[in-house]
Amino acid sequence: QVQLVESGxxxxxxxxxxxxxxxxxxYIAVTYCMAWxxxxxxxxxxxxxxxxxxxxxxxxxSVKGRFTxxxxxxxxxxxxxxxxxxxxxTAMYYCAKSTTYSCYAAGATSIDYGYxxxxxxxxxxx
Numbered sequence: 001q002v003q004l005v006e007s008g009x010x011x012x013x014x015x016x017x018x019x020x021x022x023x024x025x026x027y028i029a030v031t032y033c034m035a036w037x038x039x040x041x042x043x044x045x046x047x048x049x050x051x052x053x054x055x056x057x058x059x060x061x062s063v064k065g066r067f068t069x070x071x072x073x074x075x076x077x078x079x080x081x082x083x084x085x086x087x088x089x090t091a092m093y094y095c096a097k098s099t100t101y102s103c104y105a106a107g108a109t110s111i112d113y114g115y116x117x118x119x120x121x122x123x124x125x126x
Contacts, residue, residue: 001026002024002025002026002027002028002097002115003024003025003026004022004023004024004095004096004097004115004116004117005022005023005025005095005117005118006020006021006022006093006094006095006117006118006119006120007020007021007022007023007120008020008021008120009093009120009121009122010121010122010123011123011124011125012085012122012123012124012125013124013125013126014085014086014087014124014125014126015084015085016085016124017081017082017083017084017085018082018085018122019079019080019081019082020036020079020080020082020093020095020120020122021077021078021079022034022036022077022078022079022080022095022117023075023076023077024076024077024078024095024097025076028097028099028115029099030099031053031097031098031099032052032053032098032099032100032101032103032104033050033051033052033053033097033098033103033104033108033112033113034050034051034071034078034095034096034097034098035047035048035049035050035051035069035095035096035097035098035103035113036048036049036050036067036069036078036080036093036094036095036096037093037094037096037110037113038089038091038092038093038094038122039091039092039094040090040091040092043091045094045109045110046060047060047108047109047110048060048062048063048067048080048093049063049067049068049069049080050069050103050108051069051070051071051078052104057069058106062088063082063089066082066083066084066085067080067081067082067083068080068081068083069081078095080093082122085122085124086124087124087125087126088124089122089124090122090123090124091121091122092119092120092121092122093119093120093121093122094116094117094118094119095116095117096110096113096115096116096117097113097114097115097116098112098113098114098115099114099115100112100114
């Protein structure tokens, strides 16, 4: 059974850093994209960073230059390094995996992802 488990969330002051991890288990024949989403109370779930099999990562404008997505394929682990954190980064962060090519589209959303972790909370105080 496919399982994604996030870790690394916590509380940090503005300007601080955190690194989130997502460990994947279970067999998936094809993975087109792996991504980090976040959702703050009252807001839509948004993709913040997307990793592709054959192209450079994609980042939301709000996190460009501050967040970095990476993978350790041998360990089946996806990472999100978050630097210069700001209060507006406060949200529940989710790891997601897509087995459909639709995730390559610039306008891809959560509906293009079929596998999700439980989420890890990130809270940034000013």
